[in-house]
Amino acid sequence: MGFFWTVSATVVLLAITWRFLGSYMAAVFDGRINYLRWLERLIYRLLAVDPEQEQSWQRYAGALVVFSGVAILVTYTCMRIQQHIGINPQHQLDVKPALSFNTAVSFVTNTNWQNYSGESTMSFFTLMVALTVQQFVSASVGIAVAIAMVRGFVRKDCATIGNFWADLVRCILYIMVPISFLFGILWVAQGAVDTLGASVHVKNALTGFTQSIARGPMGFIEPIKQLGTNGGGPFNANGAHPYENPTPLTNLLSLVLVLAIPFALTYTFGKMAGKIREGVALLGAMVLIFSVWAGIAAYAEQRPNPAVARGAAVTHTVVRQKAGNMEGKEVRNGASASSLYNIASTQTSTGSVDSANDSFNPMGGFALLTGMMLGEVTPGGAGSGLYTILLMAVIAVFIGGLMIGRTPEYLGKKIQAREVKLAAIGVLVMPVTVLIMTAIAVSIHAGRVGALNAGPHGFTEILYAFTSQANNNGSAFAGLNGNTAFYNVMGAIAMLMGRFAVMIPCLALGGTLAAKGSVPAGLGTFRTDTPMFSGLVVGVIVIIGGLSFFPAVSLGPIVEQLSTGKFF
Amino acid sequence: MLTHLRRSIVASIVFIVLLGFGYNYAGLAVSRVFFAHQANGSIGKNGSPLIGQNWTGPHWFQGRPDSDNPLSTGAANLGPRSKLLVSDVAKQIAVLKREGIAPTADLVTTSGSGIDPDISPADAYDQVKAVADSNRLPVWQVRHLVDAHVHGRQLGILGSPYVNVLELNEALAAEKH
Secondary structure, eight states: OHHHHHHHHHHHHHHHHHHHHHHHHHHHHTTOOOTTHHHHHHHHHHHTOOTTSOOOHHHHHHHHHHHHHHHHHHHHHHHHTGGGTSOOTTOOOOOOHHHHHHHHHHHHTTOOOOSSOGGGTOOHHIIIIIIIHHHHHHHHHHHHHHHHHHHHHHOSSOSOOOOHHHHHHHIIIIIIHHHHHHHHHHHHHHTOOOOOOOOEEEEOTTTOOEEEEOOOSOTTHHHHHHHTTOOOOSSTTGGGSTTTSOSHHHHHHHHHHHHHHHHHHHHHHHHHHTOHHHHHHHHHHHHHHHHHHHHHHHHHHHSOOHHHHHHHHHTTOOOOOTTOOOTTOOTTTOHHHHHHHHHHHHTTTOOOOSSOGGGSOHHHHHHHHHHHHTTSTTTTSTTHHHHHHHHHHHHHHHHHHHHHTSOOEETTEEOOHHHHHHHHHHHHHHHHHHHHHHHHHHHSHHHHTTOOSOTHHHHHHHHHHHHHHHTTOOOOOTTSOOOSHHHHHHHHHHHHHHHHHHHHHHHHHHHHHHHSOOOOOOTTOOOSSSHHHHHHHHHHHHHHHHHHHHHHHIIIIIHHHHOTTOOO | OHHHHHHHHHHHHHHIIIIIIIIHHHHHHHHHHHOHHHHTTOOBTTBOTTSOOOOOSTTSOOOOSOOOOTTSOOOOOOOTTOHHHHHHHHHHHHHHHHTTOOOOHHHHSOOSSSOOOEEOHHHHHHHHHHHHHHHTOOHHHHHHHHHHHEEOOBTTTBSOOEEEHHHHHHHHHHHHO
16 A cells, blocks of 8 residues: 555656656756856856857767766776875775776766775765766766757757757756755755764663764765766665665655656657657657566565575474565565665666665566666666667667658658668667676676676676666676676776767767758658557567567576576 | 867866865755754664664564674675575574564565664564563563554655664663663
């Protein structure tokens, strides 16, 4: 019953944010929102940028890549010198080079994969100045790319797709900062910790038990971690930590924050395209897949944990598992709401967790893993969800065009060889990266030693790691020990591929389409604002994901589910 | 290219000032002024009700078998078909049985944070008899304590009902005196 209300509340809140955040974002990128004009202008002056001067897709992509490169360097440097720079009451040491590189790439690519334990690695300086800054910036870069790509669809005979710097600054000032700050206040009111104080030592007078409690400036980091679909928690336990996610209310709002922007961007898309229904068609595809996967996970996690059942059986005891699989979950959140949180975070490229993915039942783990394998489009990350599903939509109209023997069109643009090639590259980068890297990892010793669990579950840990990083997700089957030279470097490459090898084809597609004229819709035009088209997009997503990954998934969660009674 | 580079460097500095320092310190200021207790970690006399502790023996209500080390949080990460998990669960069942407590799923599994401060109402009720016996208190009195410490769903609909172990044990200690 509680779960029913949780789902209802989520749906209502998301419906509201879809409509209003969606149109607000369209207004922001149109330059119509300007209550912080003084600050915006000041930044443009410092950057020597004229926000009205638009860029070709090549210049847009160039600015983005150079900016991301500098961001990686700055983030890396912060970690390498944190010992000497202050705001470090815990006296954390400088972070090692390989780990710093992996982490810098991870936060700049919006992945937030963490090969370290937050409370014992990062100084508060690094946390605030390196990592939190990237949580704002990387999400905004993603959204900027999506908006630039959409401009390509809606413009005619135009050489430019917007100004990268203006899009970036507007997204940060008008979307990311205000929403995060408001929710930060709520988070701290609910019990999230927010201090620059060192860990505190407390002694329980009743038991004599002493405890050192790590703290930090987490309260206001938590909302941007979720809103920007980042997921990198300051504590190792991430959203399971009561200081990060203190109550069921913050648990629910985490879910809503994660899903808000990716879903609302479909409204923004429809609004920019001049026809909301075009956005609704994509939203429909996202919601359908998301609901099915959330259903699988919620059902699986309400089932008993087989290892707990076996533990009870060998000791001739009855252990009731009415609450579902509670291994790795928090009592206050419960099994169902926890599975929903993790599903939302894996399907949005967020990767924050309020329970241990590794301890999900086999089909729960299957849902988490395959949710990412579908390409993070349901609804996907902030910006990355929309730009990737637009690639899927291009392929869908192409397949639709083949069926009826007509040159496909999307939003009045002819989809020709060049567009289809770009979309195919963008869609195939991720599966190719994941499969090759997993194959390398399981073939060599350095890869195999990382897994904690034995048997098929260990394989899933490795497959999950590369799927997560190549999709810029950042969640983990956290038993894997990723802090080795092998995983740090391979992971960083996967994250860079998953980010830039998808973004650049998207911008190229936007640029190419912007330069084209538009063809008026006729009787024979395949309509893209109908449930039929949603269905076709779902088909494309599932078929591409299934064809790419079915063999790999069979070796992991599927075999695990089927080996009833066997333990590894 | 050089223009991009210059702008990227300036932008990085601007964002460090604005987001790294500005945003975080503004948040810290709000926290300190309005929510000092929460922002400092809700630390009370015997620890923080948000952070789980070790309560060994049937003298106290027990929490989940976590390591309860807030300097190293996180889950055990054992899979649903892990032999290690089977043996951990079996060991914990044996411990609870020795103390006369009927094992429940929460009490034999570890949490996501490794510091879960709560147990379900069922976990608490199952410990009532053992706790009452070992403290020489009447069972009804201890049961009454649990009744008074069950937190319902938040806003009536969210999450699962739970009992905070620290709060319950502090009340138990007061009862003993």
